[in-house]
Amino acid sequence: MRVLRRLLSFPKTNVERTAIVLGCLILLLALVGAFLVPFDPMKIDFRAKLQAPSMLHWLGTDGSGRDVLSRLLYGARLTLASTFAVIIVVVIIGCTIGIASAFVGGAVDNMLMRLADIWLGFPPLILALGFASALGASLEAAIWALIFSWWPNYARLSRMVTADILSQKFIASADALGVPTHRKVLHYVIPNAMDVMLIQIALDISAVMLAISGLSFIGVGAQIPAPEWGAMIADGRSYVSNGWWIVLAPGIAIFITAVSFNVIGDMLRRELDPTSRRR
Amino acid sequence: MRSRARFIPVLVAALSGVSSLAIAAPTGTLVIAENETPENLDPANATNSTVDELLLGAYDALVQFPAGETAVSPRLAKSWTISEDGLTYTFTLRDDVVFHDGSKLTAADVKFTLDRLKAAKANVLNDIGPLSGAEVVDDHTVKLTLSKPFGPFLSALSRIYVVNKALVEPHMAEDNARQWLAVNEAGSGPYVIASYNPTEAVSLKAFDKYWGGWDGNHVAEVVFRYITEPSTQLSLLKSGEVQIAPDITVEDKLALMKEPGYVVDVGQAATPLYFDFNTASKGPTGNPKFREMLAKTFDRQLHLDQVLMGLGTLPDGPLPTSWPGHESGTELAFDLAGAKKMVDDNGWAGTTLTVRYLPAIQEEKSAVEQLQSNLAEIGITLNAEGMTWPAQAATVQKVDTTADINMIYSFPPFPDPHAILNASFNSALTGSNGGYNWAQYSNKEVDALLNEAASSADPAKRAELYKKAQVLIGKDFAVITVSYPGSVVAVSDKVEGYKYNAAHHQTFNIMDIGLK
Amino acid sequence: MRYVGQRILFSILSLCVLLFITFLLSHVVSGDPAIVAAGPNAGADKIAAVRQEMGLDRPLLVQFWIYCSNILHGDLGTSWFTRQPIASDIIRELPPSLELVFVAMVINLAVSLPLGLLTARYAGTTFDDVVRLVVMAGAGLPIFWLAIILQQVVAGQWRLLPTAGRLGFENRDFTGATGFTLLDSLMQGRFDVFADALAHLVLPAFALTLLFTAVGVRITRTAMMGEFRKDYVVLARAKGASEGRIMVRHVFANGATPALTVFGMQFGWMLGATVLVEEIFGRPGIGRYAVKAVTQSDIHAVVAVVFVVGLVFLISNLVVDIALFLLTPRKHAGA
DSSP states (O other): OHHHHHHHTOOOSHHHHHHHHHHHHHHHHHHHHHHHOSSOTTOOOGGGTTOOSOSSSTTOBOTTSOBHHHHHHHHHHHHHHHHHHHHHHHHHHHHHHHHHHHHHOHHHHHHHHHHHHHHHHSOHHHHHHHHHHHHOSSHHHHHHHHHHHHHHHHHHHHHHHHHHHHTSHHHHHHHHHTOOHHHHIIIIIHHHHHHHHHHHHHHHHHHHHHHHHHHHHHTSSOOTTOOOHHHHHHHHGGGTTTOHHHHHHHHHHHHHHHHHHHHHHHHHHHHHOHHHHTO | OHHHHHHHHHHHHHHHHHHHHHOOOOOSEEEEEESSOOSOOOGGGTTSHHHHHHHHHHOOBSEEOOTTOSSOEESSEEEEEEOTTSOEEEEEEOSOOBOTTSOBOOHHHHHHHHHHHHHTTOGGGGGGOSEEEEEEEETTEEEEEESSOOTTHHHHGGGOBOOOHHHHGGGOTTTTTHHHHHHOOOOOSSEEEEEEETTTEEEEEEOTTOTTOOOSSOOSEEEEEEOOOHHHHHHHHHTTSOSEEOOSOHHHHHHHHTSTTEEEEEEOOOOOEEEEEOTTOSSGGGSHHHHHHHHTSOOHHHIIIIISTTOEEOOOSSSOTTSTTOOTTOSOOOOHHHHHHHHHHHTOTTOEEEEEEOTTSHHHHHHHHHHHHHHHHTTOEEEEEEOOHHHHHHHTTSTTTSOSEEEEEOOOSSSSHHHHHHHHHOGGGBGGGTSSBTTOOOOHHHHHHHHHHHHOOOHHHHHHHHHHHHHHHHHHTOEEEEEEEOEEEEEETTEEOOOOOGGGTTOOOGGGOEEO | OHHHHHHHHHHHHHHHHHHHHHHIIIIIITSOHHHHHHOTTOOHHHHHHHHHHTTTTSOHHHHHHHHHHHHHTTOOOBOTTTOSBHHHHHHHHHHHHHHHHHHHHHHHHHHHHHHHHHHHHTTTSHHHHHHHHHHHHHHTSOHHHHHHHHIIIIIIISOOSOOSSSSOGGGTTOOOSSSOHHHHHHHTTOHHHHHHHHHHHHHHHHHHHHHHHHHHHHHHHHHHHHHHTSHHHHHHHHTTOOHHHIIIIIIIHHHHHHHHHHHHHHHHHHHHHGGGTTTTTTOOSHHHHHHHHHHTTOHHHHHHHHHHHHHHHHHHHHHHHHHHHHHSGGGGTTO
16 A cells, blocks of 8 residues: 555656556556457458548558557557566566676676676667577567667666665675575565666666567568557558558557656656655 | 540650651660569579569570560571471571670570579579580571470570670689679670669660660660669659559559559569468478368459459469460369368367468468468468568478468469479479479479470470369369469559560560650 | 777777677577578588588687687678678668768757757756657657658658658769768769758658657756756856856866767667668668568678677767767876
8 A cells, every 4th residue: 555655656747647547558458458359450351451540440440451449459468568578588687697796796797797788788779680580580589689689788787786785784784694695685685676677667668669669660570460569560551652540550559658658767767766866 | 534644645756756766866764663672683593573674674585575475586596496306496696796895795605604504503494494505506506405305495595694705704613603793794685784782773774786776765774773662662653753663552553543644554464373382391281181271261352352453363273264274173262161161170270380471562461461361260370471582482492491381473484384384383393492383392293294295396285284284283282373463563654665574574674665 | 098098998898799799690599500601502512511611510619719700801701692792782881871870960969969958957947848748759759650650741741852762863873982972972062962862861860860869868968967066057157157158168068978978879779770761761771781681581691780780889989989088188087
């Protein structure tokens, strides 16, 4: 209850409140949207192709006669699930490396962090493109590709937090009591790292989503008939002259989702990040 | 509307006809949009239409299929004789042909060209049958010998572009000049490849010493612009930046038919589009029963009506219905309920298959979606992998890496049943043998029929043999023939002389085209 | 000068990491590189020969060494698609992309720096809020979608700018020494070509930069915010210096350094993002080349693009850092 009340005290402006409502709504749609779809998102009906938005098809139909709204709702799950898959794996891998690096310390720590620094700098999209094409085009390949290029973010972040905690006094006393490493991680590091991770995750949602849809757009991500939003835009490209809605709808969906999570991430940073609060 | 739009330019052309006869110099620039970029400029790859459309203007072959004609006519060869046994072809070459570097084209160049293609194991030789060698008789006489008779030999020579020996030979090294000819041109054709930027544009300029001369209305420069997006091709056509746009969507083409200023040319193409089942697979498609089920899952009529918007012909088996030797009723009709029953009876539900196709081609994508949707209804998942032509071609070089289903267009290089049936179904030309039989289909009886038909010169007998072959192929359920789309090309009405060439599908007869 | 030495050392270290990553991609992830390099139609004997020639039968560490020395000699392999050395393909495709990124960068700086400075100065006001909102919106726009929409609306509907390509029809034969159309046209005094090339660059550059500009404004704002709180600003104000003078002479001059470092990095990121823009606008370039290579499974060409973009990234960072160091030497004296 206290956590909830604390969370509810975060939003300070209408923009932030709207973003939270939209963000929740999008997550909800991603969860249950597939059950709400008015039409089968995969079912081809060429007789109904390229219909403009109407009462029957709110967002029109695409070049193969599929209902754009149904594909959008169904694709919400696909797009967000891929995004979260990337983030979850990246958090696990990144934090494992980061925390281990901080505990081990010394030259290994130094080397790993240098590696992360450098790796992080390289253009993530082109790195992911290289990796995805090495693996062969599929949504899974795109997901792995982004994991491959994103992990250093969290390695660095978690290493920073862990090193910070390890330098504090209560750790020295825990050491004196002979607390084993895994308990130190569970009891001190993870709870303290939560806030910082949460901010980073919220900010990364839009970045990862844009990257996945970008890869799908190029053709190395989701394949037909999967209604991943980037793939839907790629699919609608040929029809812009007589079916503008096919490209417009998924683009706006990506836009709204990305902006909502950006605003939420920004808000979290203001409320949770000690360095930004000091300002 | 359409007739009026055509009338005015015709009048203008008629009025200006007198002067254009007097000045026999090519003028103006023709810009053609193209959605796929060319691999390279090597005549060894002339089977690929994106390459062929560039070579067609830059090179000459011994014989040619002029646009709109179905019989070969002389080109570099003035005349030829065929020996009684059908094994020796002696060609007399024109003596006025010069390459773009000014040197004379002689019989040695023809021999060099064929020797090089053989050494390079070029794709373009797949259709040329049992060629065993070339021999220079004198400067303007060349003798080609076959190891056994081959009916369509002359037709097949229309894709063998003769290269300049003196230029190419120094680059032969270990790769048979593949790297050099990939970006350099050594031809004698009406146009010289002036610049080659394969991600942007390729420009061809009229060759002033062209042996055919420049009488009539011709363009001085042809530019192929590589524009992937159909919508971009459309806006460039509308803004006048391109004059020929072949790849805009069918819907847009239908709309252009009603607009003044444009002509939408619908050519009677004979290019069947297939779903090739991997018949050599260890997976489900290796089972003829399973293929029989698959053969019932595609609605060709729907595809013709709604995807091609009626611009094409309904397929009835792997050969165009109007061709000699066509056999009716060899493929199963669309029957999803029947297929569903087979799936249920055999417990095939839950099977997952993969199809590879070219997403840049709208009708291929639509056909894949259609098949995916139908198969999903009967409990089979069809994963699609979009690729480009060379990548897809690379996957069929081994049976293991061949997808369960591949979409492939057969572009017959000459209008003869051999060009379609042999290329697509002879076991000597399977994907793993470097051919276009991507079904990896192998049936000894079919091979025997195809080989016999190829070596015969009697049209009636050949037709009979091809009919038998089609029946056998049908019983093995090797392919679904999806469609025979028409060749639909949107052209600005400033262009005159464009004519669809069935022997060079998806290319343009640039040497006949002029601008009004 | 010690800083410069350290900076160069770090770049060399980064280059090693880059080589390691591309090696990983081309030799480990993509399966058997011999099959890839031998190309289609290769028989088992050819593949075995290639394997030996490439040293693939040796330990991985030795292979890595061979790989590095090849690349450092400028050998990026051969594209089995174009049958050309990849290095020569890339040399042809790089100038148009760099030109695009350069124009995008100019737009980026022209918007980010003043907007960042002003929002920092007027932090907390409605102006700041509105800009923040616009910036957030900009950061959520997919580059490729924006490109399509801009192309359709600005070029297609309004006909204000060209739809596609690098130059207009009338200038199609234009060539120059450097391959950078803007530069070449100026060198030849062809201002019409320059204007034409620029017109073709505006839409793709804008689509490419928007996302980066959104980040750029925020980074600049944060950097400037710190400066406004410093004592010398208070002092300058107390001395009665005008607000404009304070902003430009003091805050901007000092606060720009950390922001410019980020812009240096953005240059490389933008070059990577050309894969999302060039194909749509039918422009030649490294991005379009990469997309083609990906769809043609031309792994070596893709990895080469990854390497070259990474290299450009390293170089642009190095140049920016050293330039900043030389321009403001005191700041780094203690480091």
